[in-house]
Amino acid sequence: MQNESFWRELWKEDLRSFFKHILSDFVKTLSILAILYLYWEIVAWLRFRGYPDDLCQKLEKTHFAFMWIALLTTGANFVAKQGVVLWKNKR
Amino acid sequence: MEKQTLGFLEHLEFFLLSDDRARWKTIGWIIIVVGVCGSIDLALIDAPIDDAVLLMGVLAVIMSVGSLAWYCSIRPNRNPGPLPTRRRLVFQAIGSAAALLIGVSLSRFQARALDSALLQATKTNDYESATRVFQRAIAASVHLDGTLVKKTSQRLLNATEKPAAWDAAVASVDYSSFLNASKAPTERKAKYILIPAGVSRIDWTAKGPGPETEWTFNVHVFGNHYLLLSTDIVTSDRAARFETLGSTENVARTTGDKALIVDGMNQATILLDDTWIKNTVIRNATIGYDGGRTDLESVYFVKCEFRLSQNQNGRELASKILDSPTVTFKAN
Numbered sequence: 001m002q003n004e005s006f007w008r009e010l011w012k013e014d015l016r017s018f019f020k021h022i023l024s025d026f027v028k029t030l031s032i033l034a035i036l037y038l039y040w041e042i043v044a045w046l047r048f049r050g051y052p053d054d055l056c057q058k059l060e061k062t063h064f065a066f067m068w069i070a071l072l073t074t075g076a077n078f079v080a081k082q083g084v085v086l087w088k089n090k091r
Numbered sequence: 092m093e094k095q096t097l098g099f100l101e102h103l104e105f106f107l108l109s110d111d112r113a114r115w116k117t118i119g120w121i122i123i124v125v126g127v128c129g130s131i132d133l134a135l136i137d138a139p140i141d142d143a144v145l146l147m148g149v150l151a152v153i154m155s156v157g158s159l160a161w162y163c164s165i166r167p168n169r170n171p172g173p174l175p176t177r178r179r180l181v182f183q184a185i186g187s188a189a190a191l192l193i194g195v196s197l198s199r200f201q202a203r204a205l206d207s208a209l210l211q212a213t214k215t216n217d218y219e220s221a222t223r224v225f226q227r228a229i230a231a232s233v234h235l236d237g238t239l240v241k242k243t244s245q246r247l248l249n250a251t252e253k254p255a256a257w258d259a260a261v262a263s264v265d266y267s268s269f270l271n272a273s274k275a276p277t278e279r280k281a282k283y284i285l286i287p288a289g290v291s292r293i294d295w296t297a298k299g300p301g302p303e304t305e306w307t308f309n310v311h312v313f314g315n316h317y318l319l320l321s322t323d324i325v326t327s328d329r330a331a332r333f334e335t336l337g338s339t340e341n342v343a344r345t346t347g348d349k350a351l352i353v354d355g356m357n358q359a360t361i362l363l364d365d366t367w368i369k370n371t372v373i374r375n376a377t378i379g380y381d382g383g384r385t386d387l388e389s390v391y392f393v394k395c396e397f398r399l400s401q402n403q404n405g406r407e408l409a410s411k412i413l414d415s416p417t418v419t420f421k422a423n
Contacts (some may be wrong), residue, residue, distance in 0.1 A: 034190035048231040065129030
């Protein structure tokens, strides 16, 4: 009985919010990557439909710019979070 | 009521671990601003990729530091936004899954459309359409159905009496070499030395370790190109060759390079008549062959455009390229 209340409390006070944060981060990161993947396929489709090569190359370059910064920021978000958690535990 | 004073690190901890809304707002703004600036630099100003990456990196650091400083010092409201509701998370997950599904269907749609156009062109012997299908597949990097391509190519090679069929067969050879990009050795998989464009004679005595004397690669390559020489040294019977048939310049060599990559930089033309090419990757080049004598041993053609004469040797070479990524072909 006592054990059960301990787990319930742990879940309510710590784990629930922790998982919600992780899940929220994961879903948001996935959304950004999904949008970028869709953008990439749209550029490939435009190329397939015979749109000028020059235009498609320019769009591919913009995709590279957004992909690069998206990977950097979302990656840095996860790394910084873990870094802070480790620092907090050491403190 | 006691007023709590928090330090920078506590603010940072709060920002990263609790204030979900503020953190993702910052990430979103950084992606938009840096992405737009990088796009302008790359696509409109045509800046080199290294410069654009440097600019984006610096901008990202400035924006991150700026927003953190603002958050930790002058931001008026220190209450964290509410955690996202379950409903909102589910909507976001459904949105991402939908975007992924649309992307995958778009990519499959292209392959399906081209496969069906190729099948139709083969059934009706419409050789011009078949040529266009191969050209579009190369331009859009679409992978066609392998069995269909093989069947069509053989059919085209057998329909020798029609020039349009030959053009379509050569287009299928071009497509086949486009597929070799993932199969051929590259400088990423092994160590190579770069030899600048226009240099075909390598003086190893000036470069340190390597074969004991000069090694000559004297096949005529017209236009800009560069060579990459493998640093693996082997006995001369196993070494890479890129020379004219009957040439005596490399006869005395006892050792040589294991492999060679010749990159035509989409500008060079390489003629295969009267050549001995061995353990070599030829990429991004136009390949000419009039059906003369040639000796090819373990040669990869990657992303090449072919100009093959319509004769027995031309057909045999086309057939070899379609059969396997590594071509071994001898014509006297």
